[in-house]
Amino acid sequence: MATAHAPAADKYYVPHGSHWPIVGSVSLFLVMAGAVAFLNDWAGGWAFIPGALLLATMFFGWFHDVIGESRSGAYNHQVDRSFRMGMMWFIFSEVMFFAAFFGALFYARSLAVPWIGGEGVKVFNKLLLWPNYDPAWPTNGPARIGGHEDGTFQIIPAFGLPALNTAILLTSGVTITIAHHALQAGKRTQLKIFLAATFVLGFLFVGLQAEEYAHAYKELGLRLSTGIYGSTFFMLTGFHGLHVTIGAIMLVIIWLRTLKGHFTPNNHFAFEGVAWYWHFVDVVWLGLFIFVYWI
């Protein structure tokens, strides 16, 4: 190339082509097509499974390539910064995804439910439609959708398991920060221990959430189908739980990488990306604890 005389640091880095993105597109399509077939009771819902496996392969292969390129020193400082910015904007998009469900919760709780109950100019709802409805939160609506046989349901008090879960997630936020400092200081043993502690706490959280779900479904009459309370409760905590699970899996992966000796004190984007993600699920949980469980 004619640029041979330019100093290497001035030369831009452009990665070579890769087959992983197209594998990703195809697998996403298979997953979606399988889900469509399943929901429509068509034959072929099984396409979901190869799709999901292919998707996992894609993630594994794509990251494997990138890790290899990174460790061989192919990337420069600029590439590192692109990755960091990309991760931050991705997390921002996730924040906005949760914002939609929080918005639904706030809207339903402070506008829709009082209106159904006849607040203000909506008084005819009370007079003509639902005279006996008491619009108090929590609610499963005037038709008492879902819940026990008699349409009632109980909710999970904030200061029980949820408070414990809050403590667990907050602690995990501390342990990952300690792990990060250890990484920067070159204390590898401390790094490995605290990173392991972080994902153990993460999985513990997911386990306790599963326990709580089982309790809610079996004893409390609180289900996804329990009116607006059940809908907002399970959508918010469910998507959060999914994100914790994904985050914990990512933590395991970077832990395995530390065992293999990856990451140096000043070059560890993957570690930081996962740490940011972990803090993000932490903060979302605080919002959940306050607005879904507590007040």
Added chain:
Amino acid sequence: MATHAHTDAVHDDHDHKPHGWRRWVFSTNHKDIGTMYLVFACTMFFVGGTMALIIRAELFEPGLQFVDPQFFNSMTAMHALVMIFGAIMPAWVGLANWLIPMQIGAPDMALPRLNNLSFWILPFAFMLLLGTLFVPGGAPAGGWTMYPPLALQAGDSFPMMIFAIHLMGASSILGAINVVVTVMNMRAPGMNLLKMPLFVWTWLITAYLLVAVMPVLAGAVTMLLTDHYFGTSFFAASGGGDPVMFQHIFWFFGHPEVYIMILPAFGVVSEIIPTFSRKPLFGYESMVYATAAIGFLSFIVWAHHMFTVGMPLAGQLFFMLATMLISVPTGVKIFNWCATMTRGSLTFEPPMLFALAFLFLFTIGGFSGLMLAIVPADFQYQDSYFVVAHFHYVLVPGSLFAIVGAVYYWLPKWVGRMYDQKLAKVHFWLSAIFVNVLFFPQHFLGLAGMPRRIPDYATQFADWNMVSSIGAFGFGFSQLLLPYIIIKCVKSGAPAPARAWDSAHGLEWELPSPAPFHSWETPPSAAVIARGAEH
């Protein structure tokens, strides 16, 4: 950097270029990916256009003649979805891919493999969406806005539409992240933010809007999905939810979405007008601030789509005034474009013609928007053909003309050949005349009370509907000239110089035509940047 003045000469376009299908499917090259986006958008433009012609054929005369009402409704919903998510948005992403790296002195997009993923999700998303035409119950027929409970009554098409939207959203988010990161991190040294061309600026703000609102749309359609299949009550009052809540969430996405489709157009027009006026753009910085202001305001006006649905008086007042406020920064832009042309030495090559038509016709759409923003007036206009006229004026002679203008402006740079300008002018005049024949009468129809999304109508509306349909077929068939002109240019156009338009500024004109495979392999020199950035 000053030591690299020699870099102008280092672009050879034959290194590393893979061949055959691999070049496209595995591509990490911003130009190839941009080309794929543009070809995809053009294809979808004709698919969506065919649907529009089915609509206009049915509306040519009162009475039901060609299609049954269910299919007619499918056509209105699918036409909008295909045009918005398949034609206009991908066309803008394609232009961003082609232009941003060249304009900021970068070799490529910041995250080239992600770029490939964002493109290749789209064909699959549209396989799902267009596949709905062939399933039991037919394609979605409840409007592109998917309001429940109507949207929940769709047949087997329902989950296909939802998942198609998830995929398009994922594609847009990844594409937008790539644009933000490219602009923030890949600018050549010396290309500071306030030296960037306006196309880059408007796209940066567009990308921000995309990352902020596409996930909200994903959330909204996810709630539709769970309401349909998993027993949730988000949009059902019996369970304590509210169908109006969907509209709020949808339009929180929807209004920024319309600005996503128009902001890059502002950027394109801000580049074309100075070139053919032979003057620097008037008020560059105020353009940047106006764009940012529009981006911000677009988040707080959404309920102007819902005035007739019912909301507290304070809400109506707030959304009315906030909406009208947008016309201030928009007015700044229109003023600046006019001031740029004042006392310029104007010539009227095809890109300039499209930009001028944009200026006049987009402004008409802005005015009808202002009329719609007035709450009591909107009570009359809502859901009538007046709304249809409004958004088609901002989208067709607005976004679409800007896209076509951009293609005619940068095509010589992309392929290294000049196109047949005479034919392009014919394309322009046919488009400009027919677009008005097509959409202007719809104002009259709407004001007289003709509802939108309806296959039949009272005989009093017959005359203008016939005129509108004639305009539609004229406009639709004139567009066939565009691919013809492009193909002819690629095959046999005369070679174009590096600076295809004598007074064009910007780094892309410092590169040879056609632009090399990797735009800038090393950062351009300060001298080159200074020459390119004289806006």
